[in-house]
Amino acid sequence: MENTRIPLHHVHEALGARIIPFGGFEMPVRYSSDKEEHLAVRNGVGVFDVSHMGEFLIEGPHALALIQKVTSNDAAKLIDGQAQYSCLPNHEGGIVDDLIVYRFNTEKYLLVVNASNIEKDWLWVSANNDMKASLSNVSKDYCLFAVQGPKALDVLQSITEVDLAAIKFYHFHEGTLAGIDGIIISATGYTGAGGFELYVKNEQAESLWNQIFQTGTEYDIKPIGLGARDTLRLEMGYCLYGNDIDDKTSPLEGGLGWITKFSKSFINSAALALQKEKGVQKKLIAFEIKGKGIPRHDYPIMNLEGVIIGKVTSGTMSPSLNKGIGMGYVPIGDHQIGTEILIEIRHKKVPAIICKTPFL
Amino acid sequence: MNIPSQLFYTKDHEWVKIEGDIATVGITDFAQGELGDIVYIEIETIGETFSAEEVFGSVEAVKTVSDLMMPVSGEILSLNEALESTPELINTDPYEAGWLVKIKVEDQGDHLLSAEDYRVLIGG
Numbered sequence: 001m002e003n004t005r006i007p008l009h010h011v012h013e014a015l016g017a018r019i020i021p022f023g024g025f026e027m028p029v030r031y032s033s034d035k036e037e038h039l040a041v042r043n044g045v046g047v048f049d050v051s052h053m054g055e056f057l058i059e060g061p062h063a064l065a066l067i068q069k070v071t072s073n074d075a076a077k078l079i080d081g082q083a084q085y086s087c088l089p090n091h092e093g094g095i096v097d098d099l100i101v102y103r104f105n106t107e108k109y110l111l112v113v114n115a116s117n118i119e120k121d122w123l124w125v126s127a128n129n130d131m132k133a134s135l136s137n138v139s140k141d142y143c144l145f146a147v148q149g150p151k152a153l154d155v156l157q158s159i160t161e162v163d164l165a166a167i168k169f170y171h172f173h174e175g176t177l178a179g180i181d182g183i184i185i186s187a188t189g190y191t192g193a194g195g196f197e198l199y200v201k202n203e204q205a206e207s208l209w210n211q212i213f214q215t216g217t218e219y220d221i222k223p224i225g226l227g228a229r230d231t232l233r234l235e236m237g238y239c240l241y242g243n244d245i246d247d248k249t250s251p252l253e254g255g256l257g258w259i260t261k262f263s264k265s266f267i268n269s270a271a272l273a274l275q276k277e278k279g280v281q282k283k284l285i286a287f288e289i290k291g292k293g294i295p296r297h298d299y300p301i302m303n304l305e306g307v308i309i310g311k312v313t314s315g316t317m318s319p320s321l322n323k324g325i326g327m328g329y330v331p332i333g334d335h336q337i338g339t340e341i342l343i344e345i346r347h348k349k350v351p352a353i354i355c356k357t358p359f360l
Numbered sequence: 361m362n363i364p365s366q367l368f369y370t371k372d373h374e375w376v377k378i379e380g381d382i383a384t385v386g387i388t389d390f391a392q393g394e395l396g397d398i399v400y401i402e403i404e405t406i407g408e409t410f411s412a413e414e415v416f417g418s419v420e421a422v423k424t425v426s427d428l429m430m431p432v433s434g435e436i437l438s439l440n441e442a443l444e445s446t447p448e449l450i451n452t453d454p455y456e457a458g459w460l461v462k463i464k465v466e467d468q469g470d471h472l473l474s475a476e477d478y479r480v481l482i483g484g
Contacts, residue, residue, distance in 0.1 A: 018393075033451075034422040035397045227396065227423050294399065294420050317399045317422050346402075346418060346425070 006051040007143055007202045008209060015223055022226060023116030025052040030225040037228035038319040041193045045149035046224035047212060054118035054139040055199070056111040062131040063109050067101060070128050072251055072269075074261040078103040083170045083188055086259050087251050088124060089268045093275070094247040095254070097121050098239065100188060102172060110184075112144075114241050128267065143205035145198045147212060148224075148232075152195030155216045160185070164196065178211035180204045190229060192236035192358060231316050234325060237286050237357020243297060244284060244313045244327055253280045253329065283335040284313070286357045287343070289324030293350035295343045301328050302342040306349060309334050309341075318359060324352075325359050361484040362389040364455055369478035372413075372429045375455060376472060378465065383432055386459040387419065387450060390482045395421040398447045401439075403428070403461060409435040412469050416461070419450070428460065433467040 003021045012019065017028035028049065031037065040046045058066055067075045073086035082103055088096035097117040102110040113121045122137050129135060147156055157164050160177040162185060167173050172186035177198065184199035200208050213221060230240070237255075239245045245254040252260060252275055262273050289295060295315030300308045315326030326343070334341070337356055342349040363369070368376040373391035377384040392398065403417035410416055410430045417428040439461045442449060450458035473481065 030396055033397050231422060292400065294425065296425065317420070319422065 004052075006049060007205055008049055008051065011206065011209060012049065012223070017223070017225060020226075023052060023114065024118075025115055027052060028223070028225045030227045031223045034225075034227040034231065035319045037222060037224045038231050040220070040222040041149045041191055041224055041228065041232055042320055043150065044221070045147065045151040045155055045195070045216060045219050046222045046228070047209070047216075048146040048148065048224045048226075048229055049143070049209070050146055050229075051143040051205070052115035053144050054113040054115060054121065054137070055142050056113065056122065056125060057136045057138050058109045058111060058125075058133050059136075060107055060134040062133040063107055065131045066125070066129055066133040066135075067109055067111070068264055069131075069266055070125055071099070071101060072256070072261065072266055072272075073101070073259040074264050075101050075103070075109070076264065080105050081171055081173060083172055083186060084259075085170070087245070087256060088121065089251065089266065089272065090247060091268050092247070093250050093268065093271060095241070095245050095249060095251060096124050096247070098241050098245060098256075102184070102186070104174070116242065141202060142199050143202055143208075145200070145205075145209065145212070146189055146191070146195065147198060148189045148191045148195035149193045151219045151221075152193075155212065155219050155221060156185075156196060158215050159211055167196075178208050180208055183208070190238060191232040192238070192360070193232065230314075231319055234314050234316050234327070235318050235320055235359050237327065237359065239284070239327075240314055249284075249329070250275060250280065252276055253282055254284045280332060282310070282329045282331050284327055285330055285335050285354045286325070286327050286359065287341060287352045287354050288321075288359065289326075289343065290351045290353060293343065293345045293348070294324040295326035295345065295352070300344040301330055302344060302349060303334060304340055304342065306342065308344075312343065320360055324350075326352075330354075361479070361482065362455070363475045363479050363484070365475040367455070367475065368431075368472035369475065369481075370429070370431045370472065371481060372431075373482075374429065374431050376431045378468065381465045382437070383434065383463040383465050383468075384459050385431055385461050385463060386454055387428075388478070389454050390484070391426075392451050392454045392458075395419065395424060395426060397422045398450045400447050401443050401450075401460065403436070403439050405436050406439060407436065409433075409466070412467070412471065430463070431472065432463060432465050432469060434463040434465045437462045437464050
């Protein structure tokens with residue numbers, strides 16, 4: 001299948017980005033250096049073009065009923081202008097996707113889903129829409145720029161009248177920014193570095209991008225690729241769908257119990273409630289390598305006797321900590337923080353220790 | 361793309377400089393660009409003898425890891441000690457300060473590529 005180009009593809013090419021196929025799209029993975037980009041976001045400000053992400057509008061009097069049915073978190077708790085991290089459980093105990101639910105008003109919601117799952121999620125949500133909420137897939141209409149880092153607010157505040165400091169974490173405001181009306185300014189992100197995500201119509205996207213970079217020059221703003229996005233999210237212990245959670249892992253196993261609310265019923269909620277009551281058999285843990293070595297996807301996790309107890313689901317060198325960090329599933333009993341384990345890195349058993357997230 | 365004309369290359373994106381029976385080996389500018397930030401080099405095979413194309417170590421970058429393959433048959437004599445503290449030399453100066461190992465050549469073989477052949481290989 002041909003990979004889709006995002007609207008600002010030419011801009012990234014001109015910036016010298018290395019472009020790779022990702023989730024059905026051609027995406028900038030690196031502009032200069034993974035480390036430099038990572039640290040720019042941690043310490044300053046950087047912009048990701050994550051326009052590959054999918055957006056579904058759910059509208060009408062039955063919008064909330066549909067969202068409550070397909071998502072695990074309790075969207076009834078949302079107020080206008082608030083967003084919520086959630087997931088779409090399947091019937092087999094696993095997860096169709098993780099997502100963000102935005103509430104504009106009681107009859108208008110936006111679901112933001114992973115790029116690689118747009119088609120699967122669309123079919124899933126549509127198939128479960130027996131209450132006939134109005135559904136539209138607007139993924140191709142919007143660009144999404146994540147302006148992240150401790151200086152993100154300063155950069156964006158200089159091009160908008162909207163009081164950005166007043167937008168609380170996981171809240172959003174639809175307003176004018178860089179002279180462009182109707183931008184969804186969302187205090188969310190996938191980096192733990194603070195900042196905003198901006199949803200903009202394709203037609204105005206390049207103008208917005210350019211104005212952010214013009215204004216950001218004095219803050220040494222940088223374009224950031226998917227490489228640094230992965231190391232930034234992993235330092236925070238955020239799950240990546242397809243790696244750390246998938247069709248087979250339960251939200252309870254994946255550490256997403258906090259977005260699995262049994263105050264309402266949803267797809268597979270009875271089975272998940274039972275799993276919660278009985279206790280899960282395995283759990284997603286985080287670990288850091290003691291000494292040298294970089295864990296990577298699929299490397300075996302062993303106990304100190306050298307018995308394989310799990311697999312690494314995500315791993316990298318942490319540019320902030322300068323050591324190897326990762327996540328993976330291990331059986332209950334082996335999962336406690338402080339437990340010493342071994343990661344098999346290219347035929348070598350390297351000591352590691354189970355730790356809390358975020359890693360920083 | 362920087363591909364010095366006086367060096368030989370392999371399809372595994374290494375360069376080789378041959379002086380008498382000693383080969384100095386590194387990875388190409390193209391390879392370092394593909395790998396991204398190099399974090400460390402793992403070569404624990406000093407004094408060992410390998411055939412061409414056997415794995416003698418690995419190079420770990422932030423996002424990926426890659427095997428290092430013998431460009432010629434021979435014995436690993438020494439490695440670039442500077443890489444222990446400054447592995448980024450491979451990114452910044454792949455053909456000079458970022459060299460990896462020196463090999464005592466037993467058999468050079470006939471598979472090494474010229475700079476021109478290598479340029480064609482990487483589509484440059």
